Each structure stands twice: as C-alpha cells, then as structure tokens.
Amino acid sequence: MDPISGLLYGFSLCAIPINLFAVILGVLVGTLVGVLPGIGPVGAIALLLPVTMKLRPETSLIMLAGIYYGSMYGGSTTSILVNVPGEAASVPTAVDGYQMAKKGRAGAALAVAAVGSFVAGTLGVIGLMLFAPTLAKFALSFGPPEFFAIALLGLVTLSRLSGGPVWQSLLVLSFGLALATIGMDPVSSFPRYTLGINELTQGIELVPVVMGLYGIGEVLMVAEKAGGLPQITKVKFRDLFPNLREWKRAWPAILRGTGVGFIWGLIPGPSPILSAFTSYNLEQRISKHRSEFGHGAIEGVAGPESANNAATEGAMVPMLSLGVPFTPGTAMLLAALMIQGITPGPLLITERPEVFWGVVASLYIGNVALLILNLPLVGLWVSMLRIPQAILVALIIMLTLLGAYTINNSSLDLIVLLVMGVVGYLFRKIDFDVSPMILALVLGPMLESTLRQSLYLNKGDPWIFLQRPISAFLLYALLAILILPPVLKFLKKRSAQT
Amino acid sequence: MRRARLVLAAGALLLGIIYLAATWKYPAGTAKQPGPGFYPLMVAALLLISSLATVWQTKSMGPVAVEWPRGKALWRTAAILLALVAYIVLLPNFGHPAASALTTFISLQALGGLRWPTKIFLSLFLGVASFYLFNNLLGVPLPGRIWFR
Numbered sequence: 122m123d124p125i126s127g128l129l130y131g132f133s134l135c136a137i138p139i140n141l142f143a144v145i146l147g148v149l150v151g152t153l154v155g156v157l158p159g160i161g162p163v164g165a166i167a168l169l170l171p172v173t174m175k176l177r178p179e180t181s182l183i184m185l186a187g188i189y190y191g192s193m194y195g196g197s198t199t200s201i202l203v204n205v206p207g208e209a210a211s212v213p214t215a216v217d218g219y220q221m222a223k224k225g226r227a228g229a230a231l232a233v234a235a236v237g238s239f240v241a242g243t244l245g246v247i248g249l250m251l252f253a254p255t256l257a258k259f260a261l262s263f264g265p266p267e268f269f270a271i272a273l274l275g276l277v278t279l280s281r282l283s284g285g286p287v288w289q290s291l292l293v294l295s296f297g298l299a300l301a302t303i304g305m306d307p308v309s310s311f312p313r314y315t316l317g318i319n320e321l322t323q324g325i326e327l328v329p330v331v332m333g334l335y336g337i338g339e340v341l342m343v344a345e346k347a348g349g350l351p352q353i354t355k356v357k358f359r360d361l362f363p364n365l366r367e368w369k370r371a372w373p374a375i376l377r378g379t380g381v382g383f384i385w386g387l388i389p390g391p392s393p394i395l396s397a398f399t400s401y402n403l404e405q406r407i408s409k410h411r412s413e414f415g416h417g418a419i420e421g422v423a424g425p426e427s428a429n430n431a432a433t434e435g436a437m438v439p440m441l442s443l444g445v446p447f448t449p450g451t452a453m454l455l456a457a458l459m460i461q462g463i464t465p466g467p468l469l470i471t472e473r474p475e476v477f478w479g480v481v482a483s484l485y486i487g488n489v490a491l492l493i494l495n496l497p498l499v500g501l502w503v504s505m506l507r508i509p510q511a512i513l514v515a516l517i518i519m520l521t522l523l524g525a526y527t528i529n530n531s532s533l534d535l536i537v538l539l540v541m542g543v544v545g546y547l548f549r550k551i552d553f554d555v556s557p558m559i560l561a562l563v564l565g566p567m568l569e570s571t572l573r574q575s576l577y578l579n580k581g582d583p584w585i586f587l588q589r590p591i592s593a594f595l596l597y598a599l600l601a602i603l604i605l606p607p608v609l610k611f612l613k614k615r616s617a618q619t
Numbered sequence: 620m621r622r623a624r625l626v627l628a629a630g631a632l633l634l635g636i637i638y639l640a641a642t643w644k645y646p647a648g649t650a651k652q653p654g655p656g657f658y659p660l661m662v663a664a665l666l667l668i669s670s671l672a673t674v675w676q677t678k679s680m681g682p683v684a685v686e687w688p689r690g691k692a693l694w695r696t697a698a699i700l701l702a703l704v705a706y707i708v709l710l711p712n713f714g715h716p717a718a719s720a721l722t723t724f725i726s727l728q729a730l731g732g733l734r735w736p737t738k739i740f741l742s743l744f745l746g747v748a749s750f751y752l753f754n755n756l757l758g759v760p761l762p763g764r765i766w767f768r
Contacts, residue, residue: 175757288672289624291665295635296666298666299663309655311654313645313656346692511730514726514730515730516745518722522722523753523761526710527753527761532707536707550686551623568658572653576653581652582650
C-alpha cells in the first residue's frame with residue numbers, strides 16, 4: 122500500500138465512531154496526564170491497558186498512542202503557568218515559559234507551545250508515514266542476529282543515555298533482564314524461578330511492574346512531600362496571540378526543534394526528554410538573544426516543545442517497523458499490541474495495515490484535536506491543579522490497583538505492584554533511573570530467543586553476529602558507544618594536564 | 620546517598636548470588652544447543668558485575684545526603700503503604716467495594732486537608748463507583764463478595 126492510499130485507508134478507519142472516540146479520549150487523557158504531575162504517560166497507558174483488551178487492536182493502539190503524544194501537549198501548560206512540569210520532557214519549557222508568564226506573556230508562550238507542538242506533531246507523522254514502511258521493508262531481510270543486535274544496542278544505549286553512572290544503569294537493566302527470565306523458557310517451556318507458584322509460570326506481567334515503578338513510586342513521593350496548591354496564573358482567550366516579533370523568533374525554533382526531536386526519536390533512549398533538553402541547548406547556543414534565556418526567551422519554549430512532540434512520533438518508527446521499542450512509552454504501546462495477540466515486527470505494516478495506518482491517521486486527527494483542546498480550554502486544564510492532592514492520590518491508587526488486578530484477576534499482580542512501588546520509591550530517593558528496567562523487561566525475551574536462535578542456526582559459532590553486515594555494524598556501533606566516551610574523557614584530561 | 624546506594628548495590632549483589640544459585644539448577648546446554656539456563660547465566664553475570672561495579676563506583680562518590688521521610692512525612696508514606704497492603708489482604712475475602720473504600724479512606728486520612736464527612740463519602744463513592752464502572756460497564760470482573768453479587 123502506497124502512503125497516500127494507506128493514509129486514506131487510515132482516515133476511513135478513523136471515521137468509524139469508536140475509533141474517533143478513541144482518538145479524542147486518548148488525547149484528553151494524555152493532556153490530563155501531562156497537566157497533572159505524578160502518574161506520567163507510561164503509568165497512564167498501563168492503567169488503561171486492561172480496559173483496551175476488549176477493544177479492536179487498532180482502536181486500542183489509537184487511544185493509547187493518544188495518551189502518549191497528548192501528554193507532551195499538556196505538560197507545557199502547567200510548566201508555563203505554574204512552573205510545575207507535568208512531564209520530565211516539559212522541564213526546559215518551564216525555564217523560559219514561566220518567566221514569560223511572570224512578564225504577562227503567558228498567553229503567547231502557551232500559543233507558541235501549542236502551535237509548535239502541532240507543527241512538530243504533524244511533520245513528525247509525515248516522517249513516520251514515510252520512514253516506517255521503508256524501514257520495515259528493509260527489516261524483512263533481518264534474521265535473529267540482526268534483531269539481537271538491535272535489542273542489545275537499544276538496551277545498552279538507553280543505559281548510557283539515561284544519565285548517572287554507567288554501572289548504575291546497567292544494574293537497573295540487569296534487574297529487568299533477570300525479572301524477564303521468570304516464567305517458562307521461551308524455547309523449551311522449562312519453568313524457571315517460579316518458586317513453585319503456578320501463576321509465575323506465565324512470567325511477571327509488565328503492567329503491574331510499570332504501575333508500581335511509576336504510579337505507586339510517584340504516589341509515595343507525593344505523599345512524603347504533600348504540600349499546598351500552586352499559585353495559578355489566569356489567562357484570557359484574547360491573550361493567546363503572540364505578537365509579530367515573537368512569531369518571527371519562534372518559527373525557526375519550531376522547525377529546528379521538530380528536526381532535533383524526530384532524529385532523537387529514532388535513537389534508543391528517553392527521546393522526548395533528551396530532545397527537549399538538546400533543543401533548548403541548541404537554541405541557547407545559536408540565539409541572537411542569548412542573554413534572554415532563563416528570563417523568558419520565546420525560543421526556549423518553542424524549540425523544546427516542538428522537539429518533545431516530534432520525538433514521540435519519531436519513537437514510533439522503530440516500534441511500528443521493527444517491533445522494537447526504544448522508549449518506555451513505546452514499550453507500553455507494544456505491550457498493548459502483544460496483549461491483543463499481534464506479533465510486532467516488520468510484517469506488521471503489511472499484515473495488519475489497519476493497525477499501522479489507523480494509528481498514522483489518528484495522529485493527524487489527534488494533533489488537530491490537541492491544538493483545539495489546549496488553547497481555548499487552557500483554563501480548564503489549569504483548574505485541574507486545584508483538585509486537592511489527597512483526592513488525586515486516592516484516585517491514582519485506586520486506578521493503579523484496579524489496573525494491576527484486572528490483567529489476570531490475580532492477587533500476585535497486586536503483590537508485584539506493591540513490591541515494585543517500593544522499589545520505584547527507593548530508586549527515586551537515591552536517584553536511580555527506572556526506565557532501563559522497563560525496556561529490559563520488554564526486550565529481555567526477544568534478546569534471549571534471538572541469541573539462542575542465532576547460535577543454534579550457526580552451530581554454536583558466536584562469530585555469526587560479526588559475519589552479517591547489519592548486526593556487525595550495530596555491534597561495532599555499540600562498542601563505539603561504550604568505549605568512545607571514556608577514551609575521549611581520558612584524552613581531554615591528558616591534554617588539559619599537558 | 621552514598622550509604623543508601625551501597626546498601627542497594629549490596630542487596631543487588633546478594634540477589635545476584637541467589638539468582639546465580641537458582642540458575643545453576645537449570646541445564647545450560649551448549650553453545651550449539653543452548654538450554655534454559657544458558658541466557659540466565661549471562662544475566663546473572665551482568666547482575667553480579669554491575670552490582671560490584673556500583674559498589675566500587677559509589678565508594679568513590681562524594682557524600683550526598685538523601686532526605687528520608689521523618690515525622691509526619693514518614694507517617695504519610697507508611698499510611699499509603701498500609702492502604703495498599705490493606706487492599707491486597709481484604710480484596711479476596713471482602714470484595715472490591717469494601718477493600719477500595721478502606722484503602723481510599725486510609726490514603727485520604729493520611730494526606731489530610733479534607734473533612735471527615737467528605738472523606739467517608741469519597742471513600743464509599745469511589746469503592747462503589749469503581750466497582751460499577753469496571754464490573755458492570757466495562758465487563759472486567761471484580762470480586763464483589765457479599766456486597767454485590
């Protein structure tokens with residue numbers, strides 16, 4: 122199917138009322154998740170996963186994808202108006218956005234953020250539409266060694282990018298890999314680490330782990346700090362128009378942010394967050410108004426907001442074309458497909474065109490809906506912050522418990538949720554990033570089966586990974602990623618000494 | 620922070636040893652025909668190496684304080700954990716509406732800021748409404764026990 126026919130097919134699917142409802146509901150929940158600090162898009166997707174099991178695969182993915190990219194829009198609103206980033210990817214927006222609000226330009230900042238998000242989102246979908254089928258066709262020639270190399274590259278790169286010492290990230294990653302080995306061996310069905318508990322033969326469910334690490338972990342942090350309500354800046358509709366000078370400065374930043382974000386999305390790592398910070402740094406370096414950064418530079422809002430939205434679309438390229446998630450958010454979307462019995466991978470686009478094109482078309486509709494939702498209804502979203510924290514926490518706890526329990530109607534999942542909640546809380550306290558654990562849990566089974574298949578196919582010769590050009594290239598790239606930074610650091614240190 | 624990280628890394632090391640001991644029981648096979656214990660051995664090695672390296676890396680870190688909850692903050696955090704445990708224990712025997720009402724009440728009480736009648740009303744409402752929404756409208760079965768058959 123060529124892109125135009127595919128897109129038209131996708132739009133025809135989105136015209137079905139249930140799918141249209143899924144788009145709107147997804148972006149509404151996404152915006153809410155972005156506005157409210159706490160649960161985050163990964164936790165919200167996990168919460169709604171049990172509900173979507175009854176829906177058709179495309180409807181389910183359309184709704185969950187809406188939460189994923191919708192949260193990026195919502196995050197900017199509270200960053201600008203109350204200096205509370207609902208999402209980590211909105212932290213750079215808060216720096217200059219809040220300063221603009223303090224100077225009475227909150228409306229302009231909100232409008233630029235929303236338009237930038239819309240432009241980046243729309244251009245990002247075009248990129249997704251063009252890149253994903255090409256990459257999927259190319260990936261059809263991939264065998265187990267290539268998929269092993271991709272999964273390994275994704276996991277290790279994320280550990281390097283998520284910040285903090287390398288070994289610390291690898292420790293979190295190995296926790297996830299170890300968790301993923303619980304249950305039946307994927308090749309021989311041999312039960313492993315089940316402790317004689319029957320339910321564990323099915324393995325550890327992803328949903329309670331994610332909800333525990335993100336949802337309960339965050340709830341415990343909020344409970345600890347429980348404070349008053351933030352001071353909210355009021356914005357009238359007539360204020361939502363940036364002046365000509367502001368537009369002139371914002372447009373190039375929007376386009377640069379889109380490019381930066383989309384490229385980050387294709388690379389393994391928490392791309393929305395990294396792209397937002399990269400874009401902010403880029404804007405600061407090349408701006409003619411460098412002194413304004415940190416005091417209300419509009420480029421500091423336009424760039425990062427466009428970047429984090431483009432990154433969410435870019436991150437869907439490897440997820441939909443290779444079946445490999447590079448971010449925790451896309452890992453959850455992939456989990457939603459797997460729950461529906463769909464095997465993600467390069468054949469997804471040809472074998473399940475309704476899923477791929479349905480999602481692509483929904484992204485166009487969702488971006489328009491988000492623009493409408495985020496500008497005229499800005500006051501409504503901000504008023505959500507007036508809901509007492511105790512009620513929000515109680516609601517999140519209830520949804521988290523229900524989400525974990527209803528996956529299998531099992532108390533074991535609730536225990537996993539509780540344990541992971543405590544782990545998530547402790548990791549936050551000592552500044553350990555939990556996202557490598559999620560990716561390891563998703564990619565672990567793939568890593569194991571492709572490793573064993575590769576060795577089996579080549580009669581136990583591990584050189585197969587370096588004999589095939591693509592896997593060899595990816596593994597050399599991985600080696601470079603691991604070796605280059607310490608070598609460069611060493612050289613820099615030595616040159617400084619001499 | 621340094622001590623907390625050291626404790627965590629030491630815990631991970633212990634977990635790695637237990638994991639390795641459990642892995643030893645599974646047939647690893649050969650490189651030609653890898654068995655169910657083949658890949659977990661690699662994971663165990665990574666877990667042990669990374670935990671040892673984290674211990675070593677943490678030792679060279681400067682001291683950074685972790686703010687552990689104290690006083691009221693500790694009480695709030697413990698109460699939320701208690702609320703979660705209460706739900707897990709009560710759900711099979713008392714059903715979702717009762718378990719969730721109690722869990723909600725404990726968390727509302729812990730975080731404060733609301734009056735007693737509001738807390739009681741919200742707890743009961745959330746218990747019944749979430750049961751009705753999931754069990755009746757979304758068709759996701761929940762244990763109702765004596766309250767809702």
